[in-house]
Amino acid sequence: MDLQTLTYIIVGLTFVLYIGIAIWSKAGSTKEFYVAGGGVHPVVNGMATAADWMSAASxxxxxxxxxxxxxxxxxxxxxxxxxxxxxxxxxxxxxxxxGKFTVPDFIGDRYYSQAARTVAVVCAIFICFTYIAGQMRGVGVVFSRFLEVDVETGVFIGMFVVFFYAVLGGMKGITYTQVAQYCVMIFAFMVPAVFISIMMTGHIFPQLGFGSQLIDAAGNSSGVYLLDKLDGLSTELGFNQYTSGVKSTIDVFAITAALMVGTAGLPHVIVRFFTVPKVKDARSSAGWALVFIAIMYTTIPALAAFSRVNMIETINGPEQTGVAYDTAPEWIKNWQKTGLITWDDKNDDGKMFYANDARNEMKIDRDIMVLATPEIADLPAWVIALVAAGGMAAALSTSAGLLLVISTSVSHDLLKKNLMPNISDKKELMFARLAAAIGIIIAGWFGINPPGFVAAVVALAFGLAACSLFPAIIMGIFSKTMNKEGAIAGMVSGLTFTVAYIAYFKFINPEMNNADHWLFGISPEGIGIIGMLVNFGVAILVCKVTTKIPNDVVLMVEAIRFPKGAGDAQDH
Incomplete structure (x- = not known):
């Protein structure tokens, strides 16, 4: 059976599974739509959280x-x-x-302010839209390669599938769909990693193969460690040594910290912990999610190293002298059709050559590595098709979670809590589904017409979460003195600073985007951590010169700080 037919079958079967789950778990109330009825088992929630968290980016x-x-x-x-x-x-x-439904719900009630709720809604919607644009584009790229349709058609197919199970099932449908998507995703990621680890190092566990010696065609040790091989290839071809970095220490620290606090402030991940019955279950599901996440994240460095060696030797040949294009592996020509690999025969010798200097004739998009790895390693067609299904599962699972945040922010936080407080449960559910449908259409448009700065948009999403929602949530939980004036001023100032910094270096004056001009040597990808500090600083200063928080809010914070009991999600 040829690759395209296998891909249609495997991806089609996963879509049927997702849609079937959505029909089985259709939400019948706002509580089921927003938090899956608050009755999801911790292990199930941990698996769904892992799928939600591990997007197409992962x-x-x-x-x-x-x-x-x-x-x-x-x-x-x-x-x-x-x-x-x-x-x-x-x-x-x-x-x-x-025990609330959403992050803006928490911020609005904790800071006893509709203005704070509205600012949080704006932050949540913007974060989610910037994230989801990349996910929908990923759907289009996977389809364009493996189903041989154009990117626009791929995005439309993805929009339909997400629309069906996100709008119909809400969080209840998304939760159980994401469990299935995690299983597809992790199986699709691990199978080629195990195959290649055995082929290159003889180890069944890629994590062990990562630090092992390579084996020769007879299965004997070559005496050369994988990472030593990569270091040698990298320096020979003009790249930086693979095991050493070029970023400054402060920038590494800033980017890591910004990604940490940005991840912790992502609303579509936070809302997953509202779906379990008890506080104890929230802790338990967090632990299970870490286990499920660790399976992939400890494998990623190994797969990256295996793929790098295979890619270089496939393009340049074992002796690094180039390979004739006419006899080049099919994977190169297949990915050329998508425009994600280009070849310019500079010396007219008919050979490809990949390097980081004047010899280079190849332009390779880094996003193809996981999808192309099974082809590069000449694995069976069913493995290639399985990886395509895994990529789709990753993009769709996160898209659904993001769309749910958008829909609940509009229907629950803007309409129910602000503009239309007297609407019925049925109407609120209708508005939630309508908001999700509109969100899908907008996200699909961004997927079909992506901005030319997708990487910058992703950085902006993390920066926004780090500089806006994260400080407000942390102070809301651990401070009994932070008032609404301080929280609002902090979110607005942190948001303004971070957006201005990223916009200046990424869009307004990109030629200045280098370490010589960055503030403290921190790149736009890491500036969210400074935005977070601005948020904290402004919030504390404003809090000191404004009114104290009401006593009932102090009691609320004290109750939150001692998380005993179930705390059912409520609609008040």
Missing amino acids: FISLAGIVSFVGYDGSVYLMGWTGGYVLLALCMAPYLRKF
């Missing part, structure tokens, strides 16, 4: 980043995993104790 892009930049790519591994630990330990149980 499945498709992260191994590509590490593969291309080596040591410096570790900031993403540390930042994103560290952020989840921060969220699980410092925020999840306390927010579950509060």
Whole structure:
């Protein structure tokens, strides 16, 4: 059976599974739509959280980043995993104790202010839209390669599938769909990693193969360690040494910290902890999610290294002298059709050559690495099709979670809590589904017409979460003195500073985007941590010169700080 037919079958079967789950778990109330009725088992919620958290950025892009930049790519591994630990330990149980539906719900009630709620809604919607644009584009890229349709058609198909199970099932449908998507995703990621680890090092566990010696065609040890091989290839071809970085220490620290606090402030991840019955279950589901996440995240560096060696030797040949294009592997020509690989025969010798100097004739998009790895390693067609299904699962699972945040922010926080307080439960559910449908249309438009600065938009999403929602949530939980004036001023100032900094260096004056002009040597990707400090500083100063918080709010904070009991999500 050919690759395209296998891909249609495997991806089609996963879509049928997702839609079937959505029909089975259709939401019948706002509580089921917003928080799955608050009765999700911790292990199930942990798996769904892992799928929600591990977006197309994790499945498709992260191994590509590490593969291309080596040591410096570790900031993403540390930042994103560290952020989840921060969220699980410092925020999840306390927010579950509060027992609301959304992050703006918490901020609005904790700071006894509709203005604070509205600012939080704006932040949440903007974060989610910037994130979801990349997810929908990822859907289009996967389809364009493996189903041989154009990117626009791929985005439309993805829009339909997400629309069906997100709008119909809400959080209830999304939760159980994400469990299935996690299973598809992790199986699709681990199978090629195990295959390649055995082929290159003889180890069944990629994590062990990462630090092992390579084996020869006869299965005997070559005496050369994988990372030593990569270091040698990298320096020979003009790249930086794979195991050493070029970023400054302060920038590495800032990016890691910004990704950590940004991850911990992402509303679509936080809301997952509102779906379990008890505070104890929130802690338990956080632990399970870490286990499920660790399976992929400890494998990513190994897969990145394996893929890098295979890619270079496939393009340049074992002797690094180039390979004739006419006899080049099919994977190169297949990805050329998508425009994500280009070849310019500079010396007219008919051979390809990949390097980081004047010899280079190849332009390779780093986002193809995971999707192309099975083809590069010449694995069976069913493995290639499985990876395509995994990439789709990663993009769709996060898209659904983000759309739910958008819909609940509009229907619950703007309409029910602000503009239309007397609407019925049925009408609120209708508005939530309508908001999700409109959100899908807008996200699909961004997927079809992506801005030319997708990487900057992703950085902006993390920066926004770090500088706006994270400080407000932390102070809301752990401070009994922070008032509404301080929280609002902090969110607005942190948001303004971060947006201005990223906009200046990424869009307004990109030629100045280098370490010589950055504030304290911190790149736009890491500036969210400074925005966070601005938020904290302004909030504390404003709080000191404005009125004290009401006594009932002090009692509320004290109750949150001792997370005992269930704390059912309420609609008041």
